[in-house]
Amino acid sequence: xxxxxxxxxxxxxxxxxxxxxxxxxxxxxxxxxxxxxxxxxxxxxxxxxxxxxxxxxxxxxxxxxxxxxxxxxxxxxxxxxxxxxxxxxxxxxxxxxxxxxxxxxxx
DNA sequence: GTCGTGACAGTAG
DNA sequence: ACTACTGCCACGA
Numbered sequence: 001x002x003x004x005x006x007x008x009x010x011x012x013x014x015x016x017x018x019x020x021x022x023x024x025x026x027x028x029x030x031x032x033x034x035x036x037x038x039x040x041x042x043x044x045x046x047x048x049x050x051x052x053x054x055x056x057x058x059x060x061x062x063x064x065x066x067x068x069x070x071x072x073x074x075x076x077x078x079x080x081x082x083x084x085x086x087x088x089x090x091x092x093x094x095x096x097x098x099x100x101x102x103x104x105x106x107x
Numbered sequence: 108g109t110c111g112t113g114a115c116a117g118t119a120g
Numbered sequence: 121a122c123t124a125c126t127g128c129c130a131c132g133a
Contacts, residue, residue: 040113
């Protein structure tokens with residue numbers, strides 16, 4: 001049954017799973033991509049179902065990594081080649097991705 | 108059925 | 121730079 005959980009979760013997982021390697025999306029961006037502002041809801045979905053999607057490609061609006069998993073995420077960025085900043089965060093300026101950017105104007 | 112909490116965002120002071 | 125409030129969603133007690 002399409003409970004509110006499965007519906008919201010399905011959309012979040014779908015968007016997160018659609019993020020290509022080397023790119024990242026902020027919680028608010030993911031929420032906006034599914035037509036909601038539940039940045040918090042997205043984080044909750046990650047906490048419960050994040051094991052099924054590249055949660056490390058989801059970062060905070062300022063590019064900061066999750067306080068509890070920044071170490072894992074940072075390692076993944078090195079493997080994916082995500083633009084990192086000397087501050088230890090992601091260069092959101094270049095790594096921010098959007099479902100409409102699938103065309104990738106220019107790498 | 109209400110309250111509190113959490114991998115958040117944005118604005119205001 | 122910081123804290124505080126609000127908005128949104130789901131889960132646990």
